[in-house]
Amino acid sequence: MQGFNLLKANIRMEYIEYKRYLPNTIAMLLTFYIIFIGMFAGIQLIGDPTTQDSNVQFVIVNYIFWYLAMIVVNAIGWQITNEATQGTLEQLSMSPMGIWRIMLARxxxxxxxxxxxxxxxxxxxxxxxxxxxxxxxxTILPILILTLISMFGLGFIIAGLSVVLKQIQAFLQILQFILAGLTFVPLTVAPFLAYFPFVKGVDLVRAVMIDGVTLSQIRMEDFMILGFNAVFYFFIGLGIFLLCERVAMKKGLLAHY
Amino acid sequence: MDRVETIIEVQNLKKSYRKRKSKEYIHAVTDVSFKVNQGEIVGLLGPNGAGKTTTIKMICGLLIPDSGTITINGINNQEKRLKALRHISAVLEGNRNLYWRLTVRENLEYFAGNRGASRKEVAQQVDELLETFRLQEKASELVNRLSRGMQQKLAIAVAMLADSDVILLDEPTLGLDVETSYEVRDLLRSIANDYNRTIIISSHDMDVIQDICERTVIINGGKIVTDDKVDNLLRLFEVRAYTITLGGVLSEKQQKLLKLTFPGAEYKEDINQSSVGVDLEKSEAIYDLFDIFKLEETPVESIDRKSINFEEIFMKIVKGEMDDARVQSS
Structure with missing residues (x-):
């Protein structure tokens, strides 16, 4: 029950921020939409006309996942950096729920x-x-849930690094392009990327949304990779976060002010 | 019995930080041990860099000590950190410990949520705290629109909402105007007395410490130099410096005797009156002084004793004059 209350408190805070700062939310939405328009225009102008439709569909799925990865992975890094500077991270660290649960709720x-x-x-x-x-x-829901779990693992890694490293902002700027790379590169080009967090998930969602693949048509092997990635990256991420938290508590890094 | 009364026990705490790009270490806390009893208001004092904040953060479980133990309500805060955190809350950076983009009420509810409580569970407590801290009218106001004093009060209210036995406050009156500072002091007294909470305050404002703390722990150079009741320290450093105004002047014989008996005495003559400034080593010596005045029946008009404030005491302790004061007192 306490965990549920923790989640509710964080959902409410997130909702309040989106609603209260609506112009910011709209500006963010427009920015992403303009980026998409740019990609769409690029395909229309210089893309191969014979594969234009599939290219556009490919870009739609990729850029939606890019946005999702940015929200889950990149945003947590910025949040930690801001809270460490402001002084609220120390308050959160004093919660008997444990900061990792708060981060998961976030x-x-x-x-x-x-x-x-x-x-x-x-x-x-x-x-x-x-x-x-x-x-x-x-079909999309189970793939999405497993993909999100691996994304959360990556989010934990970024959150942990943001606690320990005061100068992480430059890396967070670069991270958005790394995330774009991971979502945009097709697995056919680099099959090894299937074992990277969320890449397999994006690939499967592409297959569902573009090619109309159904749940029964997805191979068990693909689900195994997806499941393995979810468990592996989540626990690796959590482990790294807890390690970073301990380093921060040894070196006094929970506040960056 | 001791376990019930002692809410915090700090034993042989040590903490060093490695200097950036160097192999040298800064010894922030070298050996700190003290106990705090249930319901006490204790002042943690020390000059800048003495190790106060490091000690507070170690008690809060935000810093891991190099060695030593901290038990909160009998729970070792390194072995069972999260369990120990149930008994403690803190305001470390005052108004910076809040979410400025949320309202007063939303802040209280959000922090309660982060401790696992639902809005419904804390609704009554939130209303009571808003009333106690006189923030009801500002409940829907964004924190970034509040005055510093109100933000400070809200930060303390957030700490109160945790329902913990101990509240640690780092500089609770820093940057507040006189009126708000007094309001915060009253609140802290009320928290300790009415809610039976234990409060540890770290502050540079000696007025605040003298006003609300029963006991003070003074840290200097990472070590405790004094752990005593405020009243005891005031008594210990009580100065026996007097200025006696006389309704006439002293004769030559009296002046010679004064110089002989009290070599440090300062005698000043004015029209039809005079004054003697004297620092007495022992309080009984005042009778010898009066014997000198009685010799020529010189009338005594007034006796003024120089007072010492807590800030002066603090400075004397930090300069290492504690032992001298103990010797003089005994």
Missing amino acids: LISSTIVSFLIIVALLYLSMLTTGQWLNIDII
Whole structure:
């Protein structure tokens, strides 16, 4: 019950921030939409006309996942940096719930609250391009959940590094391009990326949304990789976060002010 | 019995930090041990860099000591950190410990949520705290629009909401105007008395310490130099410096005797009156002084004793005059 209350408190905070600072939320949405328009225009202008439709569909899925990865992985790094500077990170660290549970609640709540924006972006991009993707919830949902778990693991790693490293901002700037790379590169080009966090998940969602693959058509092997990635990256991420927390408590790094 | 009364026990605490880009270490805390009893208000004092904040952060479980133990309500805060944290809350950076983009009420509810409590569970407590801290009218105001004093009060209210036995406050009156500073002092007294909470305050404001703390632990150079009740320290450093105003002047014989008996005495003559400034080593010596005045029936008009404030005492302790004061007192 305490864990549920923790999650509720963080969902509420996330929602309040989105609602109270609506112009910021709209500006963020527009920025991502403009980036998408740029990609779409690029395909229209210089892309191969014979593969134009599939390229557009490919970009829609990729950029939606890029946005999701940014919200889950990158945003937690910025949040930690800001809170360490402000002084609230120390307060959170004094919670008897443990800071890792608060961070997990933050990751889940930002995903839940941002989901509305993600859906809006998805439909906006489909409307703009006229390319309507296959939204098979039953197939997408299990893939998405497993993909998100591995993303949370990566989020934990970034959160841990942000606690320990005061000058992480430069890396966080670069990270958004690394995340773009991981979401945009197809597995056919680099099959080893299947074992990177969330890459396999994006690939499977692409197969569902673009090629209309159903749940029964997905190989068990693919689900195994997805499941392995989810468990592996989540626990590795959590382990690294706890290690970073301990280093921070030894060196007095929980506050950056 | 001792276990019930002692809420915090700090034993042989040590903490060093490695200097950046160097193999040298800064010894922030070298050997700190003290106990705090349930319901006490203890002042943790020391000059800048003495090790106060490091000690407070180690008690809060935000810093891991190199060696030594801290038990909170009988729980070792390194072995069972999260369990120990149930008994403790803190305001470490005052108004910086808040979410400025949330309202007063939202801050209280959010921090309660982060300790696992639902909004419904704390609703009544939030209302009571808003009333106690006189923040009801500002409940829906964003924190960044509040005055520093109100932000400070809210930070203390957040710590109160944790329902912990111990509250640690680092510089609770820093940057506050006189009126708000007094308001915060009253609140802290009320928290200790009405809610039976233990409070540890670290402050540079000696007025605050003298006003609300029963006991003070003074740290200097990472070590405890004094752990005593404020009243005891005031008594110990009580100065026996007097200025006696006389309704006439002293004769030559009296002046010679004064110089002989009290070599450090300062005698000043004015029209139809005079004054004697004297620092007495022992309080009984005042009778010898009066014998000198009685010799020529010189009338005594007033006796003024020089007072010493806690700030002067603190400075004397930090300069190492504690032992001298003990010797003089005995």
